[in-house]
Amino acid sequence: MKAFEATNYYLKKAMQTMDLSDHIQHLLIQPQREVKVKIGIELDNGELANFTGFRMQHNNSRGPYKGGLRFHPTVDEDHANSLASLMTWKTAVVDVPFGGAKGGINCDPSLLSESELERVTRKFIQQIHDVIGPTVDIPAPDVNTSGREMAWMMDEYSKIHGFNPGIVTGKPLDLFGADGREEATGRGCWLICEEALKTLNRSMQDATFVMQGFGNVASFAAQFIDESGGKTLAVSDINGGIYNSEGLDIAKLMQHMKDNKTVINFPGADNITQDELLRLNCDVLMPAALGEVFTKDNADEINCKIIIEAANGPTMPEADEIFNQRNILVVPDILSNAGGVACSYFEWVQNMQHFSWTLEKTRTELDLIMQKAFNKVHQLAKSKKVSYRTAAFIIAIGRVGKTTVLRGI
Numbered sequence: 502m503k504a505f506e507a508t509n510y511y512l513k514k515a516m517q518t519m520d521l522s523d524h525i526q527h528l529l530i531q532p533q534r535e536v537k538v539k540i541g542i543e544l545d546n547g548e549l550a551n552f553t554g555f556r557m558q559h560n561n562s563r564g565p566y567k568g569g570l571r572f573h574p575t576v577d578e579d580h581a582n583s584l585a586s587l588m589t590w591k592t593a594v595v596d597v598p599f600g601g602a603k604g605g606i607n608c609d610p611s612l613l614s615e616s617e618l619e620r621v622t623r624k625f626i627q628q629i630h631d632v633i634g635p636t637v638d639i640p641a642p643d644v645n646t647s648g649r650e651m652a653w654m655m656d657e658y659s660k661i662h663g664f665n666p667g668i669v670t671g672k673p674l675d676l677f678g679a680d681g682r683e684e685a686t687g688r689g690c691w692l693i694c695e696e697a698l699k700t701l702n703r704s705m706q707d708a709t710f711v712m713q714g715f716g717n718v719a720s721f722a723a724q725f726i727d728e729s730g731g732k733t734l735a736v737s738d739i740n741g742g743i744y745n746s747e748g749l750d751i752a753k754l755m756q757h758m759k760d761n762k763t764v765i766n767f768p769g770a771d772n773i774t775q776d777e778l779l780r781l782n783c784d785v786l787m788p789a790a791l792g793e794v795f796t797k798d799n800a801d802e803i804n805c806k807i808i809i810e811a812a813n814g815p816t817m818p819e820a821d822e823i824f825n826q827r828n829i830l831v832v833p834d835i836l837s838n839a840g841g842v843a844c845s846y847f848e849w850v851q852n853m854q855h856f857s858w859t860l861e862k863t864r865t866e867l868d869l870i871m872q873k874a875f876n877k878v879h880q881l882a883k884s885k886k887v888s889y890r891t892a893a894f895i896i897a898i899g900r901v902g903k904t905t906v907l908r909g910i
């Protein structure tokens with residue numbers, strides 16, 4: 502099953518429990534606009550290179566399209582459509598006034614120099630500037646993009662359209678970024694861990710965690726978990742994983758990461774493979790890397806009580822059914838990792854008002870949004886006897902469906 506098909510499987514499963522006409526279902530499933538562009542640049546050695554860029558705008562009935570741009574070799578129409586759709590449902594679950602979009606460039610940024618990356622980024626914005634805008638479509642960081650790329654994007658867009666900090670979110674703090682945006686997705690995942698554990702009468706202090714990944718999301722989640730007494734046993738990056746059954750020293754691991762650019766060979770921990778990491782015995786397993794991690798081939802061997810989907814699309818439908826049968830609580834991506842886009846909303850609001858919030862205010866508002874969304878999903882899942890994923894989709898489809906009808910078809 503391909504990525505967009507998997508997202509639509511979940512969507513249709515929720516739609517079956519709702520009273521929606523075929524026409525509305527079709528409107529909600531299909532993207533409103535698909536943009537594909539060729540990006541030609543000159544490499545540092547004088548040769549020319551071509552890349553393909555995408556911006557899929559899935560739905561904007563609740564507000565401007567919103568979602569990240571990733572730079573990765575797996576970026577294609579199918580993945581971008583799947584991820585754009587997930588953004589529509591994610592912004593609706595946490596009730597921020599945005600729609601959903603996603604995109605990126607099919608490239609391997611590790612093979613490009615900084616100046617080549619800058620040229621690719623700027624060329625991409627030149628190609629899509631007329632379909633994005635602070636009230637139209639607002640990109641953000643995603644896999645392999647961060648404040649640096651957002652700064653180039655804001656600058657390139659502003660050259661064409663004038664000063665416009667609200668064109669992208671996730672910008673550097675010194676360039677109209679928001680304090681707390683960088684940590685927001687990880688913080689949101691940590692909050693959701695806490696809420697999910699409570700439903701099983703468990704607490705952070707007596708829980709063990711395993712994370713696939715240790716990038717922006719997992720590293721911040723691990724630090725918040727550490728501060729609240731949770732024990733992270735294993736993490737990984739593209740080179741492999743590390744494991745210590747007594748728990749990893751997260752502060753030292755952050756330093757090790759800085760010095761070595763990898764988690765591998767961390768003193769006091771064993772190096773393990775990604776497959777071994779996913780099968781470790783723990784309370785909470787957090788996939789925080791790319792999608793399609795859990796399939797029918799490994800779902801029976803996963804050894805945890807709760808899965809917090811920090812990555813987008815980590816669970817394929819066959820695996821999801823197995824997790825449901827095995828009573829593993831899966832908190833879906835459209836809720837678990839929504840802290841990032843919730844905080845993007847705060848950044849956008851601050852940019853529109855030319856005003857900035859304190860970190861404390863950002864954290865308070867983010868915590869409220871995440872807790873409210875979790876409670877709503879939890880209650881609906883209990884009352885309708887459906888999975889958290891189906892409950893989250895029902896809530897989101899209800900909200901998007903309502904605005905679609907109210908605006909007139």
Ligand code: GLU
Pocket residue numbers: 567568569570639640641642643644670813838839841842843845
């Ligand atoms: N890329 C992040 C996500 O998948 C953030 C999107 C945003 O802030 O617009 O949720």
